[in-house]
Amino acid sequence: MAPPSSSQATWSFSTLCATVSDPDHPDQYGSSSVPIYQSTTFKGLPGSANKASEEFDYSRSGNPTRTVLQQHLSKIQGCKYSMAVATGMACLDVITRSVKPGECIIAGDDIYGGTNRLLGLLASNGGINTKHIDTTDASILEETVRQTVKDHAEGKGPRLAMVLLETPTNPLLKVVDIKACTAAVRKHVASVRDTVIVMDNTMMSPALMRPLELGVDVVYDSATKFLSGHHDLMAGVVATNDEQLAKSYAFVINSVGNALAPFESFLLLRGLKTLAIRLAAQQSSSQVIATHLHSLGFATNYPGLPSHPGRDAHFSQAKGAGAVISFETGDAALSQRIVGGTRLWGVSVSFGCVNSLISMPCLMSHASIDPKVRAARRLPEDLIRLCVGIEDVEDLIADLNDALLAAGAVQRQSDGSLVRVATATNGSVSETSNAVTAAPPSSSSTPSLIVSSPGKVILFGEHAVVHGVTALAASVSLRCYCLLEPRYDGRLSLALPDLNIEHSWALDELPWDALPASVQAGDAPIDLDAKLLRRIVHAVEATQGGLTESDRSHASCIAFLYLYMIVVGGVPQKAGGQSFTLRSLLPIGAGLGSSAAYSSSLAAALLHSQQKISLSEDSEAISAATAQIINRYAFLSEKVIHGNPSGVDNSVSVFGGCLAFTRPKAPRNALKANELKLLGNGLGEKRLLLTDTGVGRDTKSLVASVGKQLELEPERVGGILDEIQAIVDEATKLLSSGGDEKTLGKLISRNHELLVQLGVSHPSLETIRTTLSPLVVDSTQYALDTKLTGAGGGGCAVTLLPSSSNAAAVQEEAVKTLTKLGMQCYPTTVGGAGVSVLLAPETALGKGMMGRDGETGDVTAASGGLRQRFIGLSNEELGEWLEGGSMWKRAGGA
Ligand SMILES: Nc1ncnc2c1ncn2[C@@H]1O[C@H](COP(=O)(O)OP(=O)(O)OP(=O)(O)O)[C@@H](O)[C@H]1O
Numbered sequence: 075m076a077p078p079s080s081s082q083a084t085w086s087f088s089t090l091c092a093t094v095s096d097p098d099h100p101d102q103y104g105s106s107s108v109p110i111y112q113s114t115t116f117k118g119l120p121g122s123a124n125k126a127s128e129e130f131d132y133s134r135s136g137n138p139t140r141t142v143l144q145q146h147l148s149k150i151q152g153c154k155y156s157m158a159v160a161t162g163m164a165c166l167d168v169i170t171r172s173v174k175p176g177e178c179i180i181a182g183d184d185i186y187g188g189t190n191r192l193l194g195l196l197a198s199n200g201g202i203n204t205k206h207i208d209t210t211d212a213s214i215l216e217e218t219v220r221q222t223v224k225d226h227a228e229g230k231g232p233r234l235a236m237v238l239l240e241t242p243t244n245p246l247l248k249v250v251d252i253k254a255c256t257a258a259v260r261k262h263v264a265s266v267r268d269t270v271i272v273m274d275n276t277m278m279s280p281a282l283m284r285p286l287e288l289g290v291d292v293v294y295d296s297a298t299k300f301l302s303g304h305h306d307l308m309a310g311v312v313a314t315n316d317e318q319l320a321k322s323y324a325f326v327i328n329s330v331g332n333a334l335a336p337f338e339s340f341l342l343l344r345g346l347k348t349l350a351i352r353l354a355a356q357q358s359s360s361q362v363i364a365t366h367l368h369s370l371g372f373a374t375n376y377p378g379l380p381s382h383p384g385r386d387a388h389f390s391q392a393k394g395a396g397a398v399i400s401f402e403t404g405d406a407a408l409s410q411r412i413v414g415g416t417r418l419w420g421v422s423v424s425f426g427c428v429n430s431l432i433s434m435p436c437l438m439s440h441a442s443i444d445p446k447v448r449a450a451r452r453l454p455e456d457l458i459r460l461c462v463g464i465e466d467v468e469d470l471i472a473d474l475n476d477a478l479l480a481a482g483a484v485q486r487q488s489d490g491s492l493v494r495v496a497t498a499t500n501g502s503v504s505e506t507s508n509a510v511t512a513a514p515p516s517s518s519s520t521p522s523l524i525v526s527s528p529g530k531v532i533l534f535g536e537h538a539v540v541h542g543v544t545a546l547a548a549s550v551s552l553r554c555y556c557l558l559e560p561r562y563d564g565r566l567s568l569a570l571p572d573l574n575i576e577h578s579w580a581l582d583e584l585p586w587d588a589l590p591a592s593v594q595a596g597d598a599p600i601d602l603d604a605k606l607l608r609r610i611v612h613a614v615e616a617t618q619g620g621l622t623e624s625d626r627s628h629a630s631c632i633a634f635l636y637l638y639m640i641v642v643g644g645v646p647q648k649a650g651g652q653s654f655t656l657r658s659l660l661p662i663g664a665g666l667g668s669s670a671a672y673s674s675s676l677a678a679a680l681l682h683s684q685q686k687i688s689l690s691e692d693s694e695a696i697s698a699a700t701a702q703i704i705n706r707y708a709f710l711s712e713k714v715i716h717g718n719p720s721g722v723d724n725s726v727s728v729f730g731g732c733l734a735f736t737r738p739k740a741p742r743n744a745l746k747a748n749e750l751k752l753l754g755n756g757l758g759e760k761r762l763l764l765t766d767t768g769v770g771r772d773t774k775s776l777v778a779s780v781g782k783q784l785e786l787e788p789e790r791v792g793g794i795l796d797e798i799q800a801i802v803d804e805a806t807k808l809l810s811s812g813g814d815e816k817t818l819g820k821l822i823s824r825n826h827e828l829l830v831q832l833g834v835s836h837p838s839l840e841t842i843r844t845t846l847s848p849l850v851v852d853s854t855q856y857a858l859d860t861k862l863t864g865a866g867g868g869g870c871a872v873t874l875l876p877s878s879s880n881a882a883a884v885q886e887e888a889v890k891t892l893t894k895l896g897m898q899c900y901p902t903t904v905g906g907a908g909v910s911v912l913l914a915p916e917t918a919l920g921k922g923m924m925g926r927d928g929e930t931g932d933v934t935a936a937s938g939g940l941r942q943r944f945i946g947l948s949n950e951e952l953g954e955w956l957e958g959g960s961m962w963k964r965a966g967g968a
């Protein structure tokens with residue numbers, strides 16, 4: 075509570091913000107930044123010589139960092155008293171504690187959800203009722219005040235203790251004329267001692283508006299917003315010029331203990347220095363963005379727009395229009411798609427941050443208001459709120475346009491301009507829009523879904539399997555996930571966050587004329603079509619800004635387009651489109667079948683969305699026949715990525731479980747059922763450790779090099795292949811009889827030696843072998859058997875862990891030792907489900923999509939951010955979130 079020093083009265087606002095100096099509290103070392111007094115207590119007996127400061131003894135009551143902050147706040151707010159508390163809501167708590175049970179409050183009807191909730195609490199627990207009225211009309215306020223005062227005088231109603239105003243309102247940006255309102259109140263209650271006029275100034279901040287100069291008695295700000303500006307702290311500020319009120323608030327703050335902590339005080343002080351410059355940038359971008367939305371024909375609320383009904387009133391009391399915009403689309407589902415489709419705009423509650431945010435108030439910040447009340451207060455369910463940050467405005471508009479296009483809210487015309495699309499419900503297209511095109515196809519024709527497929531570990535027979543030997547392999551718990559969502563702009567997009575890649579193609583620019591006639595006739599192809607492949611390679615290289623074969627996403631994009639074209643089988647509806655986003659929890663290109671998991675996820679997603687397979691609504695399992703079709707297409711994609719795959723990887727990925735796999739004799743034939751033999755859970759009971767050497771390699775070239783050796787040295791290589799087949803036969807017997815671990819280990823080591831002879835090992839793999847054999851745990855030596863798995867040349871090794879009583883200690887030691895060598899370990903379970911599909915993910919994951927709303931504290935529903943969440947979560951979080959969904963339809967597995 076420091077009265078301002080008047081010497082700086084002539085400095086401009088930005089200078090005041092940037093200049094922190096409190097002559098009453100000079101720093102003992104002259105530090106340029108105010109130190110954080112992270113101390114609860116300050117020593118010494120009051121009045122004694124060793125008491126360093128009479129002012130401070132306990133940080134709840136007073137702290138030097140907070141005191142300097144409060145002095146700075148008074149300076150920039152041009153007021154006498156500022157108090158910093160824990161949050162914006164804490165301000166209202168402090169202020170409303172002076173209202174007594176049985177008294178009443180008048181407040182606006184378009185107020186922030188958190189304010190609404192606290193007022194509700196006062197009503198239910200404190201007998202303090204609030205009348206919500208339209209404060210944008212001062213005559214309504216005057217009449218309500220008059221009637222309330224009269225009723226009270228006649229003993230018929232409660233005493234009016236407080237009037238609570240907010241302008242512009244949040245989120246509808248309606249303007250309240252402050253001077254007219256304060257005059258209306260004072261006409262009937264002359265003194266602040268009777269009725270306090272309070273104003274929430276968070277939407278404007280003192281940079282744009284000073285309500286104390288307009289007749290308001292108390293102003294508060296959620297400093298979590300513009301004042302701090304970085305969304306890294308929660309704080310609130312109460313300001314007044316009235317000494318008596320200031321004293322009573324200081325008493326409450328000290329009593330309840332919600333004063334701002336020292337570190338938060340420091341952060342807020344730091345944020346305040348840039349308030350002027352931040353808000354200037356945010357506001358200028360807001361004007362451009364609001365104008366853009368308005369010119370597209372969306373009903374846009376922003377006081378800076380000439381069409382805003384409260385514009386004159388607003389600019390008579392504020393210096394600028396602020397950085398919050400809201401607009402309506404006419405359709406809540408459309409709004410959800412727009413919000414979920416942005417990349418730069420973070421889907422989040424709150425505002426005032428340097429980063430731009432987008433939200434749907436009815437689902438988020440205002441979800442705590444009863445839907446019926448929201449409807450009565452005319453808060454549209456489709457309303458989107460934009461909180462503009464300091465990013466480049468062109469980037470913000472480009473991102474917003476992309477989301478509007480992808481959601482089907484606008485379409486691009488041949489001259490490049492955007493035009494709003496009419497929907498069944500948006501009859502309110504404004505005159506500013508030049509043209510309104512036809513509605514997009516219904517989103518139900520291509521609903522969202524998530525597909526997941528596992529990677530694999532080959533225990534025996536890699537490489538040899540390409541040449542007819544049987545391989546033993548099992549699915550692993552690490553999986554690839556594919557999110558498929560509809561688009562409405564005639565484009566197909568592929569986002570691969572693991573490779574940092576996002577590409578899109580116009581559907582009508584794909585080489586549809588190269589589709590083989592058999593595909594167009596609906597046949598499921600077996601071989602790659604060379605001509606179609608060439609044209610797709612050309613399309614990828616030409617359209618994707620010079621993507622070349624050396625780019626990791628080159629093969630991924632080609633395989634994707636190839637699958638897309640042959641599954642769709644002909645030019646799709648122009649207005650349609652689809653967006654595919656894939657995330658791999660498997661290390662990519664490390665021998666664990668990442669390409670097969672990618673291929674089978676894509677194949678299943680595409681086949682389902684094009685109704686080429688039917689996943690019946692009521693069955694939990696994906697049938698073997700359906701899996702067979704998915705596998706056939708996944709194999710084609712594997713051929714694109716991998717050259718000459720045996721089919722083992724995609725078969726394990728699709729069917730799951732533990733398999734003995736023999737390649738069909740005639741390579742032209744697709745996989746036959748009898749070439750896949752389920753090994754029950756034989757492998758599943760074994761403990762396996764997968765170790766990624768981190769050495770990158772490429773399956774395609776390693777497979778090709780073994781093929782070349784076989785061609786040049788048929789006898790030597792043939793002998794190796796025969797010995798691998800013998801190993802596989804013996805291992806198959808052992809596994810089906812739950813057999814002897816030691817022998818299995820020996821077979822693993824021998825298989826590895828034979829792979830060394832084929833030249834597909836790598837020094838890093840040999841390091842793992844020598845590290846783990848012997849491994850000393852509790853002075854016992856363990857000879858753990860290890861081999862490369864998959865294509866080798868680096869990538870992953872698989873180690874058989876003993877199932878002895880101290881298996882966990884052995885595993886722990888192995889992981890510790892290998893991690894020290896820079897390797898990444900994945901202790902894994904094997905034999906889980908194959909390809910799995912989650913239909914209607916928004917509903918299925920409903921529980922997981924709920925979150926505690928940071929603004930209101932309420933549990934909120936999904937915010938349309940499925941894709942953002944899918945991309946934004948860490949690997950571990952993504953796995954946990956998606957596997958938590960209980961409505962997966964799964965193929966196979968042990
Ligand atoms: N999540 C993914 N996103 C994009 N591309 C992927 C993804 N997963 C795999 N790929 C593609 O697969 C390629 C890796 O396949 P590759 O066959 O070389 O390794 P792998 O499948 O992990 O190992 P292996 O075939 O030995 O089991 C990548 O270069 C990329 O083209």
Ligand SMILES: C[C@@](O)(CCO)CC(=O)[O-]
Nearest residue numbers: 536537719720721864865
């Ligand atoms: C090396 C190889 O045998 C396994 C790759 O995971 C190749 C294949 O079977 O397709």
